[in-house]
Amino acid sequence: MRSLFCALALAGLSLASAPEGTQSQVMYLSGQVVQPTYEGYDRNPDGSYTMLFGYLNRNHEEQLHIPIGPDNFFSVLDAGETVGSQEGWQASPVNDREQPTHFYTRRQKFVFGVTVPEDFGDRTLVWTLRRNGETLTAVGKLKPDWVWLLNPDIWNGIIDPESPNQPPTIEVVGAERMTVAVGEPVVLTVSVEDDGLPEPVVAGPRGLRSGGNRSDEGPITNGLPFIHGSAGEPGRQAVLSPAVAREVGMAVTWLNYRGPGEADFTPMVSPLNNAGGTATTTVRFREAGTYEVRAYADDGLYTGVRFSGVTVTVTEGSQGRR
Numbered sequence: 001m002r003s004l005f006c007a008l009a010l011a012g013l014s015l016a017s018a019p020e021g022t023q024s025q026v027m028y029l030s031g032q033v034v035q036p037t038y039e040g041y042d043r044n045p046d047g048s049y050t051m052l053f054g055y056l057n058r059n060h061e062e063q064l065h066i067p068i069g070p071d072n073f074f075s076v077l078d079a080g081e082t083v084g085s086q087e088g089w090q091a092s093p094v095n096d097r098e099q100p101t102h103f104y105t106r107r108q109k110f111v112f113g114v115t116v117p118e119d120f121g122d123r124t125l126v127w128t129l130r131r132n133g134e135t136l137t138a139v140g141k142l143k144p145d146w147v148w149l150l151n152p153d154i155w156n157g158i159i160d161p162e163s164p165n166q167p168p169t170i171e172v173v174g175a176e177r178m179t180v181a182v183g184e185p186v187v188l189t190v191s192v193e194d195d196g197l198p199e200p201v202v203a204g205p206r207g208l209r210s211g212g213n214r215s216d217e218g219p220i221t222n223g224l225p226f227i228h229g230s231a232g233e234p235g236r237q238a239v240l241s242p243a244v245a246r247e248v249g250m251a252v253t254w255l256n257y258r259g260p261g262e263a264d265f266t267p268m269v270s271p272l273n274n275a276g277g278t279a280t281t282t283v284r285f286r287e288a289g290t291y292e293v294r295a296y297a298d299d300g301l302y303t304g305v306r307f308s309g310v311t312v313t314v315t316e317g318s319q320g321r322r
Contacts, residue, residue, distance in 0.1 A: 030062035034103050036127040036138035039110050047118035051125055051140045053099065054109040064103040064131070065260050068096050071130040074114070079122035083137050099127060101258040104239045116142075167302035168194035168250065168276060170295060172310055179313040185282045188310055190252060192276035192297045200249045200274060201300070246300035249274025254281045257294045257309060261287030274299060285314040 039052040057064060066072040073095035077083070097114045114125060125140040173189040180186050245251035250272035256263035263283050270279035276297075285291060291312045297304040 027060055028058060030059050031132070032058035032062075033131045033134050033136055034058070034064055034066065034129050035136050036129050037109075038127075038138040038140040041140070041142055044115070048115050049118070049120060049142055050113040050115050051142070052110050052113050053127055053138055053140070054107070054111045055100075055103060055129075055138075056107045057103045057105050059105055061105060063105060063262055065101055066103065066129060066131065067101050067260070068099075072099065072101060073128055074099065075126050075128065077124040077126060081124070083124075083126055083139060097127075102256045104255075108238060114140075164195065165197035165299075165301060166195050168192050168297040168299050168304035170252070170297040170304050172295075173278065176309075177311045177313075179315060180285070181315050181317060182286065182288055183284055185284055186312060187280060187282050188254070188293065188295070189278060189280045190295045190297070191278055192250060192252060192272060192304075194250060194274060194276045194297070194299050194304075196249075196274045198274070198299065198301055201246045240296055240298070240303070242298050242300050242303075244269050244271050245298040248272070249299065250276060251298050251300075252279035253296050253298065254283070255294050255296070257292045259285070259291030260289035261285060263291060263293065283312075285312065288314050288316045290314070 035056040035058065037054045037056060039054050041049050041051045043049055074097045076094055098112055100111060116123075116125060120142060122141075127138040127140075129136050170190050170192050173191050178186065239255060240253045242251075248271040252270040252272065254265045254268055254270075256265075263285050266282045268281070270281060272279055279295070281295075283293065291314060292309040293312060294309045
């Protein structure tokens with residue numbers, strides 16, 4: 001069963017006081033916080049639920065790194081507890097729910113999913129992010145009035161439920177762990193397979209033309225295929241966009257998911273035809289530390305299941321790759 005998620009968009013610009021009681025919009029390039037967001041949930045075939053999260057990095061240029069710990073953690077509240085009742089971060093496996101530690105700029109939707117058991121009930125799953133003394137949370141509940149979980153019959157007006165189209169599959173080629181020096185080029189390769197559907201769209205005078213009105217955009221990393229929104233609009237914020245995939249049939253997007261600094265991909269998006277193939281990128285890391293790099297295959301409609309991430313240990317000295 002597929003469910004269509006609708007999430008309220010967060011404002012992308014901060015408001016500051018201006019003369020004569022007016023307010024002006026201020027675009028901050030750096031120094032701002034990251035607002036975690038709860039996007040919705042879906043029920044899995046085994047009865048468990050996947051609760052979906054994204055974020056808004058309020059900076060227009062600064063990409064942030066917030067490591068797992070007292071500034072980036074999950075917690076579970078029992079029924080009746082409130083977010084303010086938390087005693088703060090404590091060492092526990094619940095704190096790390098595979099959330100990102102590297103945050104791209106602006107609004108990134110449906111970035112990852114957290115699976116909770118069938119009997120999760122009235123408990124609350126809370127993602128907390130802290131920076132510069134400011135604490136922001138995303139509060140997730142399994143309640144229809146908290147998210148718009150639409151009847152699957154809605155799909156009859158969007159996509160043929162009997163369509164043979166399936167999401168692409170993707171897997172890493174070669175080592176999944178390696179060590180390099182700062183600035184040293186690392187070549188990463190993935191193999192993608194797909195059913196050849198859908199056909200690439202045609203670019204016209206009004207931009208890309210797609211086959212229907214589809215739901216929101218963004219990667220889902222928990223194994224669920226995701227249906228994209230419209231493509232080709234200027235000023236799109238999402239790092240993972242279906243625009244290239246709809247032009248050529250398939251695209252692989254490379255992301256720095258966890259790491260203490262920025263990673264430079266050449267290219268960041270690798271176009272393929274709609275049958276799949278092999279995609280390669282070269283990445284260089286600006287700072288020492290441990291990074292997790294992920295790649296997503298997109299056929300213009302579905303984002304395929306991510307492969308297990310490549311972990312790269314980056315050292316200050318030149319130790320070579322192993």
